[in-house]
Amino acid sequence: MPPRTRISCAGRECAETPTVDWESEVQLVSSLAKLQELERKIHELRQCIPAGILSPLAPISTSNNPSDQAASPSTLHHGLEIAAREGLANIEQFQSLWRSPELKPVWDHVQTRINESNGQLVQPTGMWEKDYASILAHLTTTKQSAEEDRLRQEEETERAKALSSEGGWRSVIERFSQRDLPGVHIIRSKNQDKPEFAVTLARAGMIFLLEGTREPDSPGVANWQVANKVASGRSPTKLELAILECLDSRPRKWDLAFLLDMISSYAEIKQTPCAKCTKLTNNAAQLPVIRRVQPAEQPTDSTQIFSFNAYHPDCL
Template sequence: MAAEAAQPSADYDEAQCIAALAQLERLQNQLDDLRLTLPRIVEPFHMPSKPPMFHAFKDNVIKAQRDMKTFKSQWQSQETQDIFEHTRKSAAANPDLSAGAQVRQYGWIEKEEREKEMVKKNGEDEVRMEDVRVHITKEEREKILSDWKEANPSIKVEEKDECKELLIPFVADSTKYRFRIKISDDANATQAIKAECEGTSEPFTAVTRCLASRPNANDLRYLLDMIAAYKMVKGLRCAKCECMLDDDTTKPIARRSRQIAGANETSETVWEPFHEGCLDRNDHLPQVLK
Protein backbone atom coordinates (compact mmCIF):
# COMPACT_ATOMS: atom_id res chain seq x y z
CA MET A 1 0.00 0.00 0.00
CA ALA A 2 2.79 2.40 0.97
CA ALA A 3 4.62 1.73 -2.27
CA GLU A 4 1.41 2.34 -4.17
CA ALA A 5 0.78 5.66 -2.46
CA ALA A 6 4.27 6.82 -3.45
CA GLN A 7 3.55 6.21 -7.13
CA PRO A 8 3.23 9.47 -9.04
CA SER A 9 -0.03 9.68 -10.96
CA ALA A 10 0.21 9.02 -14.68
CA ASP A 11 -0.99 12.50 -15.56
CA TYR A 12 -0.39 15.63 -13.57
CA ASP A 13 -3.22 18.13 -13.62
CA GLU A 14 -2.48 21.84 -13.82
CA ALA A 15 -2.29 22.31 -10.04
CA GLN A 16 0.12 19.38 -9.66
CA CYS A 17 2.36 20.74 -12.42
CA ILE A 18 2.47 24.16 -10.77
CA ALA A 19 3.19 22.61 -7.35
CA ALA A 20 5.99 20.48 -8.85
CA LEU A 21 7.56 23.45 -10.65
CA ALA A 22 7.32 25.49 -7.43
CA GLN A 23 9.07 22.70 -5.51
CA LEU A 24 11.88 22.56 -8.10
CA GLU A 25 12.19 26.34 -7.98
CA ARG A 26 12.55 26.20 -4.19
CA LEU A 27 15.34 23.64 -4.57
CA GLN A 28 17.01 25.79 -7.22
CA ASN A 29 16.85 28.81 -4.88
CA GLN A 30 18.48 26.77 -2.12
CA LEU A 31 21.21 25.58 -4.51
CA ASP A 32 21.86 29.16 -5.66
CA ASP A 33 22.21 30.21 -2.03
CA LEU A 34 24.55 27.30 -1.24
CA ARG A 35 26.95 28.60 -3.91
CA LEU A 36 27.72 31.47 -1.51
CA THR A 37 28.66 29.10 1.32
CA LEU A 38 32.46 29.31 0.91
CA PRO A 39 32.60 33.11 0.44
CA ARG A 40 30.42 33.44 3.57
CA ILE A 41 32.68 31.15 5.62
CA VAL A 42 35.92 32.94 4.69
CA GLU A 43 34.44 36.45 4.91
CA PRO A 44 35.08 36.92 8.69
CA PHE A 45 38.84 36.42 8.13
CA HIS A 46 38.94 40.06 6.99
CA MET A 47 37.90 41.16 10.48
CA PRO A 48 40.63 42.91 12.51
CA SER A 49 40.01 41.38 15.97
CA LYS A 50 40.11 37.69 16.83
CA PRO A 51 37.05 36.88 19.07
CA PRO A 52 34.36 38.40 16.78
CA MET A 53 36.08 36.77 13.80
CA PHE A 54 35.89 33.37 15.46
CA HIS A 55 32.20 33.85 16.38
CA ALA A 56 31.24 34.94 12.87
CA PHE A 57 33.21 32.03 11.38
CA LYS A 58 31.51 29.55 13.72
CA ASP A 59 28.01 30.96 13.00
CA ASN A 60 28.59 30.75 9.26
CA VAL A 61 29.83 27.17 9.46
CA ILE A 62 26.76 26.15 11.50
CA LYS A 63 24.46 27.92 9.04
CA ALA A 64 26.18 26.20 6.11
CA GLN A 65 25.74 22.79 7.73
CA ARG A 66 22.08 23.53 8.43
CA ASP A 67 21.46 24.72 4.85
CA MET A 68 23.14 21.62 3.41
CA LYS A 69 21.05 19.39 5.65
CA THR A 70 17.81 21.15 4.67
CA PHE A 71 18.65 20.89 0.98
CA LYS A 72 19.59 17.22 1.26
CA SER A 73 16.41 16.28 3.12
CA GLN A 74 14.21 18.16 0.64
CA TRP A 75 16.04 16.64 -2.32
CA GLN A 76 15.56 13.15 -0.90
CA SER A 77 11.96 13.78 0.19
CA GLN A 78 9.21 11.65 -1.31
CA GLU A 79 7.65 14.75 -2.87
CA THR A 80 10.80 15.60 -4.86
CA GLN A 81 11.54 11.99 -5.77
CA ASP A 82 7.95 11.60 -7.05
CA ILE A 83 8.49 14.62 -9.31
CA PHE A 84 11.70 13.09 -10.73
CA GLU A 85 9.94 9.76 -11.22
CA HIS A 86 7.10 11.53 -13.02
CA THR A 87 9.51 13.39 -15.32
CA ARG A 88 11.39 10.15 -16.10
CA LYS A 89 8.15 8.42 -17.08
CA SER A 90 6.93 11.44 -19.00
CA ALA A 91 10.21 11.74 -20.93
CA ALA A 92 10.14 8.00 -21.68
CA ALA A 93 6.59 8.30 -23.04
CA ASN A 94 7.42 11.38 -25.10
CA PRO A 95 11.13 12.20 -25.53
CA ASP A 96 10.42 15.43 -27.43
CA LEU A 97 11.21 18.08 -24.79
CA SER A 98 11.07 21.08 -27.14
CA ALA A 99 7.82 22.35 -25.56
CA GLY A 100 9.72 22.63 -22.25
CA ALA A 101 11.67 25.56 -23.69
CA GLN A 102 8.46 27.60 -23.43
CA VAL A 103 8.13 26.97 -19.69
CA ARG A 104 9.38 29.79 -17.51
CA GLN A 105 12.04 28.94 -14.95
CA TYR A 106 10.92 31.31 -12.20
CA GLY A 107 7.69 32.63 -10.73
CA TRP A 108 6.15 29.24 -9.86
CA ILE A 109 6.35 29.68 -6.09
CA GLU A 110 4.29 32.89 -6.29
CA LYS A 111 1.91 31.28 -8.78
CA GLU A 112 1.36 28.30 -6.49
CA GLU A 113 0.57 30.65 -3.60
CA ARG A 114 -1.87 32.65 -5.71
CA GLU A 115 -3.67 29.50 -6.92
CA LYS A 116 -4.02 28.26 -3.35
CA GLU A 117 -5.45 31.62 -2.36
CA MET A 118 -7.95 31.44 -5.25
CA VAL A 119 -9.05 27.91 -4.38
CA LYS A 120 -9.54 29.00 -0.77
CA LYS A 121 -11.53 32.04 -1.87
CA ASN A 122 -13.73 29.99 -4.20
CA GLY A 123 -14.37 27.53 -1.38
CA GLU A 124 -15.58 30.40 0.77
CA ASP A 125 -17.79 31.53 -2.11
CA GLU A 126 -19.50 28.15 -2.26
CA VAL A 127 -20.39 28.32 1.41
CA ARG A 128 -21.67 31.82 0.88
CA MET A 129 -23.80 30.80 -2.14
CA GLU A 130 -25.55 28.18 -0.07
CA ASP A 131 -26.61 30.88 2.35
CA VAL A 132 -28.39 32.78 -0.38
CA ARG A 133 -31.73 31.28 -1.29
CA VAL A 134 -32.69 32.38 -4.76
CA HIS A 135 -34.68 30.68 -7.39
CA ILE A 136 -35.42 31.81 -10.90
CA THR A 137 -38.13 30.05 -12.86
CA LYS A 138 -38.03 28.87 -16.45
CA GLU A 139 -40.00 31.97 -17.55
CA GLU A 140 -37.59 34.28 -15.72
CA ARG A 141 -34.61 32.54 -17.30
CA GLU A 142 -36.11 32.96 -20.77
CA LYS A 143 -36.92 36.62 -20.13
CA ILE A 144 -33.40 37.37 -18.84
CA LEU A 145 -31.88 35.60 -21.84
CA SER A 146 -34.07 37.29 -24.46
CA ASP A 147 -33.39 40.75 -22.94
CA TRP A 148 -29.68 40.01 -22.97
CA LYS A 149 -29.76 38.72 -26.57
CA GLU A 150 -31.51 41.92 -27.62
CA ALA A 151 -28.74 43.96 -25.99
CA ASN A 152 -26.02 41.78 -27.53
CA PRO A 153 -27.23 40.86 -31.03
CA SER A 154 -23.73 39.95 -32.23
CA ILE A 155 -23.36 37.09 -29.73
CA LYS A 156 -24.87 33.69 -30.47
CA VAL A 157 -26.23 31.49 -27.71
CA GLU A 158 -27.08 27.80 -27.81
CA GLU A 159 -29.82 26.96 -25.32
CA LYS A 160 -30.41 23.52 -23.91
CA ASP A 161 -32.66 21.94 -21.34
CA GLU A 162 -35.16 24.83 -20.95
CA CYS A 163 -32.39 27.43 -20.69
CA LYS A 164 -30.74 25.57 -17.84
CA GLU A 165 -27.67 25.11 -19.97
CA LEU A 166 -26.28 27.85 -22.18
CA LEU A 167 -23.31 27.70 -24.51
CA ILE A 168 -21.84 30.97 -25.70
CA PRO A 169 -18.99 30.68 -28.22
CA PHE A 170 -17.22 33.68 -29.75
CA VAL A 171 -13.86 35.01 -30.83
CA ALA A 172 -12.43 38.04 -29.03
CA ASP A 173 -8.87 39.40 -28.89
CA SER A 174 -8.01 36.64 -31.43
CA THR A 175 -8.96 34.02 -28.84
CA LYS A 176 -11.73 31.47 -29.34
CA TYR A 177 -13.84 31.33 -26.19
CA ARG A 178 -16.58 28.83 -25.34
CA PHE A 179 -18.49 29.81 -22.22
CA ARG A 180 -20.84 27.32 -20.61
CA ILE A 181 -23.44 28.22 -17.99
CA LYS A 182 -25.27 25.58 -16.00
CA ILE A 183 -28.20 26.35 -13.73
CA SER A 184 -29.14 23.65 -11.29
CA ASP A 185 -32.89 23.58 -10.91
CA ASP A 186 -33.90 21.36 -8.07
CA ALA A 187 -36.91 22.91 -6.34
CA ASN A 188 -35.81 21.51 -2.97
CA ALA A 189 -32.21 22.59 -3.17
CA THR A 190 -30.48 25.91 -3.50
CA GLN A 191 -30.20 27.02 -7.06
CA ALA A 192 -26.67 27.52 -8.26
CA ILE A 193 -25.43 29.18 -11.39
CA LYS A 194 -22.13 27.71 -12.50
CA ALA A 195 -20.04 29.13 -15.30
CA GLU A 196 -16.91 27.95 -17.02
CA CYS A 197 -14.78 28.87 -19.97
CA GLU A 198 -14.00 25.60 -21.74
CA GLY A 199 -10.36 24.62 -22.09
CA THR A 200 -7.67 23.09 -19.92
CA SER A 201 -4.93 25.65 -20.61
CA GLU A 202 -4.42 29.37 -20.05
CA PRO A 203 -6.09 31.76 -20.53
CA PHE A 204 -9.23 29.58 -20.27
CA THR A 205 -8.59 28.16 -16.80
CA ALA A 206 -7.85 31.68 -15.53
CA VAL A 207 -11.10 32.96 -17.10
CA THR A 208 -13.02 30.17 -15.35
CA ARG A 209 -11.45 31.14 -12.01
CA CYS A 210 -12.33 34.81 -12.61
CA LEU A 211 -15.93 33.82 -13.43
CA ALA A 212 -16.11 31.66 -10.30
CA SER A 213 -14.97 34.53 -8.08
CA ARG A 214 -17.52 36.96 -9.58
CA PRO A 215 -19.69 39.13 -7.37
CA ASN A 216 -23.49 38.57 -7.48
CA ALA A 217 -22.96 34.84 -8.02
CA ASN A 218 -26.69 34.11 -8.35
CA ASP A 219 -27.49 36.89 -10.79
CA LEU A 220 -27.84 35.34 -14.26
CA ARG A 221 -28.03 38.66 -16.09
CA TYR A 222 -24.88 39.86 -14.35
CA LEU A 223 -23.03 36.70 -15.40
CA LEU A 224 -24.24 37.04 -19.00
CA ASP A 225 -23.09 40.67 -19.05
CA MET A 226 -19.71 39.61 -17.68
CA ILE A 227 -19.34 37.05 -20.48
CA ALA A 228 -20.38 39.66 -23.07
CA ALA A 229 -17.67 41.93 -21.66
CA TYR A 230 -15.07 39.43 -22.91
CA LYS A 231 -16.26 40.22 -26.42
CA MET A 232 -17.06 43.90 -26.01
CA VAL A 233 -14.16 45.06 -23.83
CA LYS A 234 -10.67 44.53 -25.17
CA GLY A 235 -8.32 43.25 -22.48
CA LEU A 236 -5.58 45.73 -23.23
CA ARG A 237 -4.84 47.56 -20.01
CA CYS A 238 -5.74 46.48 -16.49
CA ALA A 239 -8.08 48.97 -14.81
CA LYS A 240 -6.18 48.60 -11.53
CA CYS A 241 -2.43 48.56 -12.27
CA GLU A 242 -2.86 50.17 -15.72
CA CYS A 243 -0.34 47.73 -17.20
CA MET A 244 -0.82 45.54 -20.24
CA LEU A 245 0.96 42.49 -18.81
CA ASP A 246 1.26 41.39 -15.20
CA ASP A 247 4.28 39.71 -13.55
CA ASP A 248 3.31 36.44 -15.23
CA THR A 249 3.24 38.28 -18.59
CA THR A 250 -0.46 37.50 -18.91
CA LYS A 251 -3.08 39.90 -20.23
CA PRO A 252 -5.92 41.26 -18.08
CA ILE A 253 -8.12 38.17 -18.12
CA ALA A 254 -10.90 39.16 -15.70
CA ARG A 255 -13.84 41.49 -16.35
CA ARG A 256 -15.52 43.45 -13.57
CA SER A 257 -18.18 46.15 -13.67
CA ARG A 258 -18.28 49.60 -12.17
CA GLN A 259 -21.10 52.14 -11.87
CA ILE A 260 -20.40 55.56 -13.30
CA ALA A 261 -22.64 58.62 -13.35
CA GLY A 262 -24.38 58.94 -16.70
CA ALA A 263 -26.48 61.70 -18.21
CA ASN A 264 -29.57 62.97 -16.30
CA GLU A 265 -28.37 61.65 -12.94
CA THR A 266 -28.66 58.04 -14.08
CA SER A 267 -25.90 55.59 -13.40
CA GLU A 268 -24.31 53.51 -16.08
CA THR A 269 -22.48 50.20 -15.85
CA VAL A 270 -19.07 49.96 -17.46
CA TRP A 271 -17.03 46.77 -17.74
CA GLU A 272 -13.29 46.90 -17.30
CA PRO A 273 -10.46 44.40 -17.76
CA PHE A 274 -8.36 43.31 -14.76
CA HIS A 275 -5.46 40.94 -14.21
CA GLU A 276 -6.47 37.95 -12.15
CA GLY A 277 -3.98 39.03 -9.47
CA CYS A 278 -5.34 42.60 -9.49
CA LEU A 279 -8.89 41.58 -8.53
CA ASP A 280 -10.15 42.93 -5.25
CA ARG A 281 -9.89 40.12 -2.72
CA ASN A 282 -13.29 41.15 -1.32
CA ASP A 283 -14.80 41.36 -4.77
CA HIS A 284 -17.43 38.75 -4.10
CA LEU A 285 -18.81 40.48 -0.99
CA PRO A 286 -21.91 42.64 -1.29
CA GLN A 287 -21.07 46.36 -1.55
CA VAL A 288 -22.37 47.15 1.95
CA LEU A 289 -19.91 44.77 3.61
CA LYS A 290 -16.83 46.28 2.02
Protein backbone atom coordinates (compact mmCIF):
# COMPACT_ATOMS: atom_id res chain seq x y z
CA MET A 1 0.00 0.00 0.00
CA PRO A 2 1.44 3.43 -0.95
CA PRO A 3 2.33 5.88 1.81
CA ARG A 4 -0.24 8.52 2.62
CA THR A 5 0.16 12.23 3.25
CA ARG A 6 -2.26 14.18 5.44
CA ILE A 7 -3.01 17.68 4.15
CA SER A 8 -4.36 20.56 6.23
CA CYS A 9 -7.11 22.64 4.61
CA ALA A 10 -7.90 26.06 6.08
CA GLY A 11 -7.80 24.98 9.68
CA ARG A 12 -9.58 21.68 9.15
CA GLU A 13 -8.06 18.28 8.45
CA CYS A 14 -8.60 16.92 4.96
CA ALA A 15 -8.78 13.27 3.99
CA GLU A 16 -5.53 11.43 3.51
CA THR A 17 -4.23 11.58 -0.07
CA PRO A 18 -2.06 8.75 -1.36
CA THR A 19 1.43 9.61 -2.57
CA VAL A 20 1.64 8.41 -6.18
CA ASP A 21 4.78 7.31 -7.99
CA TRP A 22 4.26 8.69 -11.49
CA GLU A 23 7.53 7.12 -12.65
CA SER A 24 5.94 3.68 -12.27
CA GLU A 25 4.73 2.10 -15.51
CA VAL A 26 2.03 0.18 -13.64
CA GLN A 27 0.75 3.39 -12.02
CA LEU A 28 0.58 5.23 -15.35
CA VAL A 29 -1.18 2.37 -17.14
CA SER A 30 -3.56 1.91 -14.22
CA SER A 31 -4.49 5.60 -14.31
CA LEU A 32 -5.04 5.51 -18.08
CA ALA A 33 -7.24 2.43 -17.68
CA LYS A 34 -9.37 4.30 -15.11
CA LEU A 35 -9.77 7.28 -17.45
CA GLN A 36 -10.60 4.98 -20.35
CA GLU A 37 -13.28 3.27 -18.26
CA LEU A 38 -14.74 6.64 -17.30
CA GLU A 39 -15.09 7.60 -20.97
CA ARG A 40 -16.79 4.27 -21.71
CA LYS A 41 -19.29 4.99 -18.94
CA ILE A 42 -19.89 8.48 -20.34
CA HIS A 43 -20.92 6.96 -23.68
CA GLU A 44 -23.27 4.62 -21.82
CA LEU A 45 -24.83 7.52 -19.91
CA ARG A 46 -25.47 9.38 -23.16
CA GLN A 47 -28.01 6.67 -23.94
CA CYS A 48 -29.81 7.28 -20.64
CA ILE A 49 -31.79 10.23 -22.00
CA PRO A 50 -33.98 9.84 -23.86
CA ALA A 51 -33.48 6.24 -25.03
CA GLY A 52 -32.91 4.65 -21.63
CA ILE A 53 -35.64 6.34 -19.63
CA LEU A 54 -38.22 6.14 -22.44
CA SER A 55 -37.46 2.49 -23.22
CA PRO A 56 -40.70 1.29 -21.56
CA LEU A 57 -42.63 3.21 -24.26
CA ALA A 58 -40.71 1.60 -27.13
CA PRO A 59 -43.09 -1.40 -27.58
CA ILE A 60 -46.05 0.97 -27.92
CA SER A 61 -44.44 3.18 -30.55
CA THR A 62 -42.92 0.42 -32.65
CA SER A 63 -45.36 -2.49 -32.30
CA ASN A 64 -48.51 -3.16 -34.30
CA ASN A 65 -49.67 -5.63 -31.67
CA PRO A 66 -52.82 -4.26 -29.99
CA SER A 67 -51.87 -5.96 -26.71
CA ASP A 68 -48.65 -3.89 -26.53
CA GLN A 69 -50.49 -0.67 -27.23
CA ALA A 70 -53.18 -1.45 -24.66
CA ALA A 71 -50.84 -1.23 -21.65
CA SER A 72 -52.52 0.53 -18.75
CA PRO A 73 -51.28 3.95 -17.57
CA SER A 74 -50.24 2.44 -14.21
CA THR A 75 -48.11 -0.17 -15.99
CA LEU A 76 -46.44 2.51 -18.11
CA HIS A 77 -45.88 4.69 -15.04
CA HIS A 78 -44.29 1.79 -13.17
CA GLY A 79 -41.98 1.01 -16.11
CA LEU A 80 -40.97 4.66 -16.50
CA GLU A 81 -40.36 4.94 -12.75
CA ILE A 82 -38.03 1.92 -12.74
CA ALA A 83 -36.14 3.18 -15.81
CA ALA A 84 -35.73 6.64 -14.25
CA ARG A 85 -34.43 5.18 -10.97
CA GLU A 86 -31.95 2.95 -12.78
CA GLY A 87 -30.75 5.87 -14.88
CA LEU A 88 -30.34 8.09 -11.81
CA ALA A 89 -28.46 5.32 -9.98
CA ASN A 90 -26.05 4.97 -12.93
CA ILE A 91 -25.43 8.72 -12.96
CA GLU A 92 -24.79 8.83 -9.21
CA GLN A 93 -22.46 5.85 -9.47
CA PHE A 94 -20.52 7.61 -12.22
CA GLN A 95 -20.28 10.82 -10.18
CA SER A 96 -19.01 8.91 -7.15
CA LEU A 97 -16.35 7.25 -9.27
CA TRP A 98 -15.34 10.56 -10.89
CA ARG A 99 -14.95 12.27 -7.50
CA SER A 100 -13.46 9.31 -5.65
CA PRO A 101 -10.20 9.73 -3.64
CA GLU A 102 -8.67 7.09 -5.88
CA LEU A 103 -9.06 9.31 -8.95
CA LYS A 104 -8.16 12.63 -7.32
CA PRO A 105 -4.38 12.23 -7.81
CA VAL A 106 -5.05 11.21 -11.41
CA TRP A 107 -6.99 14.40 -12.11
CA ASP A 108 -4.29 16.45 -10.37
CA HIS A 109 -1.62 14.83 -12.51
CA VAL A 110 -3.63 15.37 -15.72
CA GLN A 111 -4.06 19.05 -14.85
CA THR A 112 -0.34 19.36 -14.14
CA ARG A 113 0.51 17.84 -17.52
CA ILE A 114 -1.94 20.17 -19.28
CA ASN A 115 -0.41 23.17 -17.52
CA GLU A 116 3.09 22.04 -18.47
CA SER A 117 2.07 21.72 -22.12
CA ASN A 118 0.47 25.21 -22.18
CA GLY A 119 -3.03 23.84 -22.52
CA GLN A 120 -2.29 21.38 -25.32
CA LEU A 121 -4.18 18.08 -25.19
CA VAL A 122 -2.16 15.30 -23.63
CA GLN A 123 -3.56 12.88 -26.22
CA PRO A 124 -3.67 14.99 -29.42
CA THR A 125 -5.52 12.44 -31.58
CA GLY A 126 -8.59 12.80 -29.37
CA MET A 127 -9.17 9.06 -29.24
CA TRP A 128 -7.87 6.03 -27.39
CA GLU A 129 -5.31 4.08 -29.38
CA LYS A 130 -4.74 1.23 -26.93
CA ASP A 131 -6.76 -0.89 -24.52
CA TYR A 132 -5.11 0.06 -21.23
CA ALA A 133 -7.19 -2.37 -19.19
CA SER A 134 -5.64 -5.27 -21.11
CA ILE A 135 -2.16 -3.76 -20.80
CA LEU A 136 -2.68 -3.33 -17.04
CA ALA A 137 -3.84 -6.94 -16.68
CA HIS A 138 -0.70 -8.14 -18.48
CA LEU A 139 1.60 -5.95 -16.36
CA THR A 140 -0.11 -7.08 -13.15
CA THR A 141 0.19 -10.75 -14.09
CA THR A 142 3.84 -10.34 -15.04
CA LYS A 143 4.64 -8.49 -11.82
CA GLN A 144 2.79 -11.05 -9.71
CA SER A 145 4.60 -13.92 -11.44
CA ALA A 146 7.98 -12.27 -10.86
CA GLU A 147 7.12 -11.70 -7.18
CA GLU A 148 6.05 -15.33 -6.78
CA ASP A 149 9.31 -16.49 -8.36
CA ARG A 150 11.30 -14.25 -6.01
CA LEU A 151 9.47 -15.54 -2.94
CA ARG A 152 9.89 -19.12 -4.12
CA GLN A 153 13.62 -18.68 -4.57
CA GLU A 154 13.93 -17.04 -1.15
CA GLU A 155 12.04 -19.89 0.47
CA GLU A 156 14.19 -22.50 -1.27
CA THR A 157 17.30 -20.72 0.00
CA GLU A 158 15.89 -20.63 3.54
CA ARG A 159 14.86 -24.28 3.32
CA ALA A 160 18.31 -25.41 2.16
CA LYS A 161 19.94 -23.37 4.92
CA ALA A 162 17.62 -24.83 7.57
CA LEU A 163 18.17 -28.43 6.45
CA SER A 164 21.95 -28.03 6.57
CA SER A 165 22.18 -25.89 9.72
CA GLU A 166 24.14 -27.13 12.71
CA GLY A 167 21.85 -28.59 15.37
CA GLY A 168 18.93 -28.70 12.95
CA TRP A 169 15.48 -29.12 14.44
CA ARG A 170 16.86 -29.62 17.97
CA SER A 171 18.34 -26.11 18.01
CA VAL A 172 15.02 -24.70 16.78
CA ILE A 173 13.22 -26.34 19.72
CA GLU A 174 15.88 -25.07 22.13
CA ARG A 175 15.58 -21.47 20.93
CA PHE A 176 11.78 -21.68 21.08
CA SER A 177 11.84 -23.08 24.63
CA GLN A 178 14.17 -20.29 25.78
CA ARG A 179 11.53 -17.71 24.88
CA ASP A 180 9.40 -19.18 27.70
CA LEU A 181 6.05 -18.20 26.17
CA PRO A 182 3.19 -18.16 28.73
CA GLY A 183 1.09 -21.32 28.60
CA VAL A 184 3.21 -22.95 25.85
CA HIS A 185 5.37 -25.94 26.73
CA ILE A 186 7.46 -28.46 24.81
CA ILE A 187 7.33 -32.14 25.79
CA ARG A 188 10.25 -34.02 24.28
CA SER A 189 10.26 -37.62 23.14
CA LYS A 190 12.21 -40.21 25.11
CA ASN A 191 14.09 -40.93 21.90
CA GLN A 192 16.16 -37.74 21.53
CA ASP A 193 17.23 -38.67 18.00
CA LYS A 194 13.70 -39.04 16.67
CA PRO A 195 12.13 -35.82 15.30
CA GLU A 196 9.02 -36.17 17.41
CA PHE A 197 7.67 -34.12 20.32
CA ALA A 198 4.52 -32.46 21.66
CA VAL A 199 3.46 -28.86 22.19
CA THR A 200 0.95 -28.13 24.93
CA LEU A 201 -1.22 -25.04 25.11
CA ALA A 202 -2.17 -25.04 28.77
CA ARG A 203 -4.71 -22.20 28.71
CA ALA A 204 -6.39 -23.48 25.57
CA GLY A 205 -6.38 -27.05 26.90
CA MET A 206 -4.85 -28.54 23.75
CA ILE A 207 -1.91 -30.76 22.89
CA PHE A 208 -0.38 -31.09 19.42
CA LEU A 209 1.94 -33.90 18.36
CA LEU A 210 4.66 -32.98 15.85
CA GLU A 211 6.54 -35.52 13.79
CA GLY A 212 9.18 -34.83 11.17
CA THR A 213 9.80 -36.81 8.01
CA ARG A 214 13.09 -36.94 6.16
CA GLU A 215 14.00 -37.12 2.52
CA PRO A 216 16.49 -39.70 1.22
CA ASP A 217 20.09 -38.46 1.43
CA SER A 218 18.97 -35.32 3.30
CA PRO A 219 20.48 -34.39 6.68
CA GLY A 220 17.47 -32.47 7.98
CA VAL A 221 13.70 -32.81 8.35
CA ALA A 222 11.89 -32.05 5.10
CA ASN A 223 8.34 -31.88 6.42
CA TRP A 224 6.56 -31.58 9.78
CA GLN A 225 3.22 -33.28 10.33
CA VAL A 226 0.81 -32.23 13.08
CA ALA A 227 -1.74 -34.32 14.95
CA ASN A 228 -4.09 -33.49 17.78
CA LYS A 229 -3.80 -35.45 21.03
CA VAL A 230 -6.99 -35.93 23.05
CA ALA A 231 -7.75 -37.85 26.19
CA SER A 232 -8.75 -41.48 25.85
CA GLY A 233 -12.44 -41.89 25.12
CA ARG A 234 -12.87 -38.27 23.99
CA SER A 235 -13.37 -37.12 20.41
CA PRO A 236 -11.69 -33.92 19.14
CA THR A 237 -13.86 -30.83 19.43
CA LYS A 238 -14.90 -28.76 16.41
CA LEU A 239 -12.47 -26.08 17.55
CA GLU A 240 -9.56 -28.53 17.73
CA LEU A 241 -10.39 -29.95 14.29
CA ALA A 242 -10.63 -26.44 12.81
CA ILE A 243 -7.23 -25.49 14.24
CA LEU A 244 -5.68 -28.72 12.97
CA GLU A 245 -7.08 -28.07 9.49
CA CYS A 246 -5.54 -24.60 9.51
CA LEU A 247 -2.17 -25.99 10.64
CA ASP A 248 -2.26 -28.64 7.93
CA SER A 249 -2.90 -25.99 5.23
CA ARG A 250 0.01 -23.80 6.31
CA PRO A 251 2.85 -22.84 3.95
CA ARG A 252 6.51 -23.62 4.73
CA LYS A 253 5.80 -27.16 5.93
CA TRP A 254 9.55 -27.68 6.30
CA ASP A 255 9.94 -24.71 8.67
CA LEU A 256 9.71 -25.87 12.30
CA ALA A 257 10.18 -22.33 13.67
CA PHE A 258 7.23 -21.15 11.56
CA LEU A 259 5.09 -24.06 12.78
CA LEU A 260 5.93 -23.50 16.46
CA ASP A 261 5.09 -19.80 16.23
CA MET A 262 1.84 -20.64 14.46
CA ILE A 263 0.84 -23.16 17.13
CA SER A 264 1.72 -20.72 19.91
CA SER A 265 -0.59 -18.13 18.30
CA TYR A 266 -3.47 -20.33 19.49
CA ALA A 267 -2.35 -20.19 23.15
CA GLU A 268 -4.86 -17.41 23.88
CA ILE A 269 -7.46 -18.34 21.27
CA LYS A 270 -10.34 -17.84 23.70
CA GLN A 271 -9.22 -14.25 24.31
CA THR A 272 -7.87 -13.26 20.86
CA PRO A 273 -10.35 -11.23 18.73
CA CYS A 274 -10.53 -11.25 14.94
CA ALA A 275 -8.12 -8.79 13.32
CA LYS A 276 -10.81 -7.67 10.85
CA CYS A 277 -14.10 -7.43 12.75
CA THR A 278 -12.37 -7.05 16.17
CA LYS A 279 -14.91 -9.45 17.71
CA LEU A 280 -14.12 -12.65 19.59
CA THR A 281 -16.96 -14.69 18.05
CA ASN A 282 -18.89 -14.23 14.82
CA ASN A 283 -22.63 -14.70 14.21
CA ALA A 284 -22.13 -18.47 14.16
CA ALA A 285 -20.43 -18.33 17.59
CA GLN A 286 -17.10 -19.30 16.00
CA LEU A 287 -13.73 -18.22 17.38
CA PRO A 288 -11.17 -16.76 14.92
CA VAL A 289 -9.29 -19.98 14.11
CA ILE A 290 -7.73 -18.85 10.81
CA ARG A 291 -4.16 -17.56 11.00
CA ARG A 292 -2.41 -15.31 8.48
CA VAL A 293 1.25 -14.53 8.97
CA GLN A 294 2.21 -10.88 9.24
CA PRO A 295 4.93 -9.52 6.93
CA ALA A 296 8.19 -10.44 8.62
CA GLU A 297 10.87 -7.84 9.18
CA GLN A 298 14.45 -8.77 8.43
CA PRO A 299 15.79 -10.49 11.58
CA THR A 300 18.82 -8.95 13.24
CA ASP A 301 20.26 -12.41 13.92
CA SER A 302 19.69 -15.96 12.73
CA THR A 303 16.44 -16.22 14.71
CA GLN A 304 13.25 -15.18 12.95
CA ILE A 305 10.01 -14.90 14.92
CA PHE A 306 6.74 -15.07 13.01
CA SER A 307 3.64 -13.18 14.14
CA PHE A 308 0.10 -14.10 13.10
CA ASN A 309 -3.24 -12.33 12.82
CA ALA A 310 -6.43 -14.19 13.77
CA TYR A 311 -9.53 -14.22 11.53
CA HIS A 312 -12.98 -15.74 11.46
CA PRO A 313 -13.52 -17.89 8.35
CA ASP A 314 -16.21 -15.48 7.09
CA CYS A 315 -13.99 -12.42 7.64
CA LEU A 316 -11.54 -13.39 4.89
